[in-house]
Amino acid sequence: MTSYAGVLETYRPFLDIPAHTRTVTLLEGNTPLIPMPKLAETLGGGFELLVKFEGMNPTGSFKDRGMTVAISEAYGRGAKAVICASTGNTAASAAAYASRAGMRCIVIIPAGKVATGKLAGAVAYGAEVIQIDGSFDDALNLVVAISERHPIALVNSLNPYRLEGQKTAAFEICDVLGKAPDWLALPVGNAGNISAYWMGFKQLHERIKTTLPQVLGVQAEGSAPLVLGHPVEHPETIATAIRIGKPARAEQALEAAEESGGCIIAVSDDAILKMQKLLAANGVWVEPASAAGVAGLAHELERGTIDLKGKVVTAVCTGHGMKDPDIITKDMPKPHILPSEMSALEDYLAREN
Numbered sequence: 102m103t104s105y106a107g108v109l110e111t112y113r114p115f116l117d118i119p120a121h122t123r124t125v126t127l128l129e130g131n132t133p134l135i136p137m138p139k140l141a142e143t144l145g146g147g148f149e150l151l152v153k154f155e156g157m158n159p160t161g162s163f164k165d166r167g168m169t170v171a172i173s174e175a176y177g178r179g180a181k182a183v184i185c186a187s188t189g190n191t192a193a194s195a196a197a198y199a200s201r202a203g204m205r206c207i208v209i210i211p212a213g214k215v216a217t218g219k220l221a222g223a224v225a226y227g228a229e230v231i232q233i234d235g236s237f238d239d240a241l242n243l244v245v246a247i248s249e250r251h252p253i254a255l256v257n258s259l260n261p262y263r264l265e266g267q268k269t270a271a272f273e274i275c276d277v278l279g280k281a282p283d284w285l286a287l288p289v290g291n292a293g294n295i296s297a298y299w300m301g302f303k304q305l306h307e308r309i310k311t312t313l314p315q316v317l318g319v320q321a322e323g324s325a326p327l328v329l330g331h332p333v334e335h336p337e338t339i340a341t342a343i344r345i346g347k348p349a350r351a352e353q354a355l356e357a358a359e360e361s362g363g364c365i366i367a368v369s370d371d372a373i374l375k376m377q378k379l380l381a382a383n384g385v386w387v388e389p390a391s392a393a394g395v396a397g398l399a400h401e402l403e404r405g406t407i408d409l410k411g412k413v414v415t416a417v418c419t420g421h422g423m424k425d426p427d428i429i430t431k432d433m434p435k436p437h438i439l440p441s442e443m444s445a446l447e448d449y450l451a452r453e454n
């Protein structure tokens with residue numbers, strides 16, 4: 102048996118990457134596609150729901166798929182430093198892969214709007230973290246301008262190799278199902294991931310005639326430029342990962358939704374948090390943004406604008422719940438305090454039942 106070697110080596114013949122690419126991997130990918138029968142029932146039933154749990158990647162988010170390829174390309178051509186703007190997950194992922202390749206990593210983040218687990222990750226992996234008094238969109242403008250003037254590789258999803266890596270999630274889903282799902286639902290922020298999935302599904306469709314899914318992209322109501330049809334200057338949402346007002350891959354995302362016969366919609370922060378709880382009640386704890394895809398499905402089912410009877414539906418849960426512990430701990434019930442005695446515990450059990 103050959104052991105698993107990460108997304109780049111597993112799918113190399115399907116990736117459009119230059120010959121100088123030198124693999125830097127943490128054995129990312131190969132994430133579970135988890136059946137969610139109870140949650141499907143809660144949402145009305147009659148369809149098969151599977152969660153692609155991307156929080157199981159080495160740094161806790163789907164970004165690792167794209168980062169292994171972007172860093173491998175930069176490393177192979179001798180780049181010494183990488184830079185990115187980030188709402189947090191890209192930063193942690195870039196930092197991990199850059200450290201493995203011995204490269205300098207600079208990340209620019211919006212001050213006060215990055216979840217604790219992501220910031221801690223970026224620091225732990227050794228990134229130089231710079232906070233700006235501005236949004237993700239401001240940070241992205243900055244890093245694009247800097248990378249044009251200095252020999253620093255840009256590893257945001259404007260970098261085409263990020264998408265080459267991220268499309269491998271579509272390959273994995275088709276490998277497991279033996280076909281594409283009927284619907285794919287996922288959160289949309291800077292719009293790289295929805296573009297990458299669509300590239301992946303289309304590529305398989307062209308090469309080996311798999312079916313194509315309809316794609317449901319989901320934004321948060323307070324930062325929904327693709328739904329409104331114009332940039333949002335001051336995006337706001339509890340789902341800080343997708344707090345983005347001017348997505349870099351806006352056109353490609355709209356194309357993916359249209360070509361696939363799907364759509365891009367927005368859901369409220371309340372709906373996102375409610376779905377985060379429902380997913381956790383089914384054993385899958387994701388960060389708020391990652392619940393947006395399933396929240397979008399619930400929203401469309403409630404409105405009767407989608408018919409999923411007899412369909413296979415995959416929802417992408419992009420990041421792990423541990424990325425953003427504060428969202429849970431700030432409102433959680435205080436733990437019970439008991440004396441360290443068997444009788445106290447017995448009294449408690451009798452009382453609470």
Ligand code: F0G
Binds near residue numbers: 343
């Ligand atoms: N879900 C999570 C957990 C994310 O971190 C992101 C993006 C998305 C969804 C949206 O993906 O941008 O490809 O549409 N996070 C970026 C970051 C912006 O900096 O970590 P997208």
